[in-house]
Amino acid sequence: MSGQTAGTSKRSEDHGPLANRLRERRRELGLTLKAVADAAGLSVGFISQIERGITVPSLSSLVSVSRVLDVHVGDFLTHQPLSADESTQTHQSDRRVFAVSESSVTYERISSSFPGHILRSVIIHEPPGHRSEPIAHEGEEMMFVLEGSITIEVDGERTILSKGDSAHYPSTKVHSTWNHGDDPATILWTGTMDVFCEEPTTPFHKGKNQKAK
Amino acid sequence: MSGQTAGTSKRSEDHGPLANRLRERRRELGLTLKAVADAAGLSVGFISQIERGITVPSLSSLVSVSRVLDVHVGDFLTHQPLSADESTQTHQSDRRVFAVSESSVTYERISSSFPGHILRSVIIHEPPGHRSEPIAHEGEEMMFVLEGSITIEVDGERTILSKGDSAHYPSTKVHSTWNHGDDPATILWTGTMDVFCEEPTTPFHKGKNQKAK
DNA sequence: AAGAATTTTTAGTAATGCTAAAATTTGTAA
DNA sequence: TTACAAATTTTAGCATTACTAAAAATTCTT
Numbered sequence: 001m002s003g004q005t006a007g008t009s010k011r012s013e014d015h016g017p018l019a020n021r022l023r024e025r026r027r028e029l030g031l032t033l034k035a036v037a038d039a040a041g042l043s044v045g046f047i048s049q050i051e052r053g054i055t056v057p058s059l060s061s062l063v064s065v066s067r068v069l070d071v072h073v074g075d076f077l078t079h080q081p082l083s084a085d086e087s088t089q090t091h092q093s094d095r096r097v098f099a100v101s102e103s104s105v106t107y108e109r110i111s112s113s114f115p116g117h118i119l120r121s122v123i124i125h126e127p128p129g130h131r132s133e134p135i136a137h138e139g140e141e142m143m144f145v146l147e148g149s150i151t152i153e154v155d156g157e158r159t160i161l162s163k164g165d166s167a168h169y170p171s172t173k174v175h176s177t178w179n180h181g182d183d184p185a186t187i188l189w190t191g192t193m194d195v196f197c198e199e200p201t202t203p204f205h206k207g208k209n210q211k212a213k
Numbered sequence: 214m215s216g217q218t219a220g221t222s223k224r225s226e227d228h229g230p231l232a233n234r235l236r237e238r239r240r241e242l243g244l245t246l247k248a249v250a251d252a253a254g255l256s257v258g259f260i261s262q263i264e265r266g267i268t269v270p271s272l273s274s275l276v277s278v279s280r281v282l283d284v285h286v287g288d289f290l291t292h293q294p295l296s297a298d299e300s301t302q303t304h305q306s307d308r309r310v311f312a313v314s315e316s317s318v319t320y321e322r323i324s325s326s327f328p329g330h331i332l333r334s335v336i337i338h339e340p341p342g343h344r345s346e347p348i349a350h351e352g353e354e355m356m357f358v359l360e361g362s363i364t365i366e367v368d369g370e371r372t373i374l375s376k377g378d379s380a381h382y383p384s385t386k387v388h389s390t391w392n393h394g395d396d397p398a399t400i401l402w403t404g405t406m407d408v409f410c411e412e413p414t415t416p417f418h419k420g421k422n423q424k425a426k
Numbered sequence: 427a428a429g430a431a432t433t434t435t436t437a438g439t440a441a442t443g444c445t446a447a448a449a450t451t452t453g454t455a456a
Numbered sequence: 457t458t459a460c461a462a463a464t465t466t467t468a469g470c471a472t473t474a475c476t477a478a479a480a481a482t483t484c485t486t
Contacts, residue, residue: 258478
């Protein structure tokens with residue numbers, strides 16, 4: 001662009017969500033195309049074309065660029081426009097508490113659902129002595145102890161978490177919890193993979209196999 | 214594969230993280246290749262090749278498949294093997310409390326950092342009367358009120374959240390909080406975009422512009 | 427065992443992911 | 457304002473592959 005920008009918008013061209021986000025992020029970081037390209041092992045011209053929506057990168061190239069820009073790939077990828085209808089707040093008094101028929105653990109789901117959402121969150125009430133099955137699955141998760149005290153084991157490593165303590169780990173590591181105390185424990189679980197089924201009667205940490213449609 | 218699987222592992226072939234995850238997810242849902250292919254508008258053979266790691270899909274094809282499998286694209290994309298060194302638990306007593314020089318709000322970061330992590334979590338202590346600047350940004354976020362009571366506004370809609378209440382919404386909607394009460398409020402914030410800078414002295418909700426390297 | 431359903435394999439093509447280098451634009455110092 | 461370096465865009469082109477249709481093989485069901 002020449003110094004004279006009459007009639008043209010200087011930085012608001014819409015090249016598509018991915019393109020715009022990549023350029024935006026690069027500018028946030030104050031990086032040049034060359035710096036990104038060199039670090040990602042790609043050519044300057046290619047990065048330029050990606051950012052202007054002329055070319056769509058392959059997955060591997062996108063992963064490379066994302067790393068350079070220190071952003072998770074998923075953050076660059078969008079879904080449909082979001083619906084305005086879903087209720088996004090939950091009040092303690094309104095939540096359904098659901099239980100597993102074979103266990104006295106109860107759950108309150110607090111995360112809401114909207115297109116593209118990643119976060120899932122559940123409040124778990126664990127009675128004294130309760131042990132969860134060791135499990136590993138995709139995603140990552142975080143536990144914040146609201147009440148009581150639990151022992152958490154992640155990849156063989158045990159830690160005691162008391163009220164106000166937290167743990168955050170990749171769910172790909174084998175993990176489990178144990179309420180070792182004499183009192184019920186209340187845990188705020190937040191994760192990026194829905195291991196708590198939508199149906200209140202479906203067991204926690206059990207398989208979710210369904211028949212073919 | 215024939216009914217006789219002597220010497221061959223039936224379902225544990227390692228075709229790469231993406232391939233494995235796609236197949237795993239499809240099987241979780243009990244869908245056939247054909248069902249997925251039809252719904253995604255792709256060919257059966259192609260899905261098969263993707264799942265066996267023979268072919269890598271383009272971004273648009275991956276988005277299509279992800280939608281059919283009801284998973285966010287980012288969940289299918291992994292990073293490097295995870296380091297075993299990072300500390301993933303935080304205890305209340307160990308956390309640094311940091312503050313913004315121009316505000317009396319304080320923060321405790323409780324999320325840990327490991328390659329590929331998406332979740333970020335911070336405990337926010339808001340004094341009475343504090344209002345956050347309205348902001349919108351990428352990702353989604355959740356607020357859980359640990360103590361006190363706040364008014365939250367999302368996309369123009371206000372709700373009062375008290376202890377134990379929560380809100381979960383796309384961060385792309387303009388949002389802000391107000392501690393309307395006479396007491397300090399404590400909020401557990403969890404999100405998929407790091408709007409709380411790593412450096413304790415960097416202002417909350419301020420720009421993050423840096424100079425070119 | 428038969429047959430349907432499902433998955434894998436095969437062969438092939440249109441498209442494109444990505445490059446190097448030239449051209450243009452932008453930024454900076456004098 | 458000018459000169460020049462730095463940054464970005466454009467261009468031309470090729471190697472690779474994204475993806476297909478259909479055949480072959482495998483698995484599942486009755």
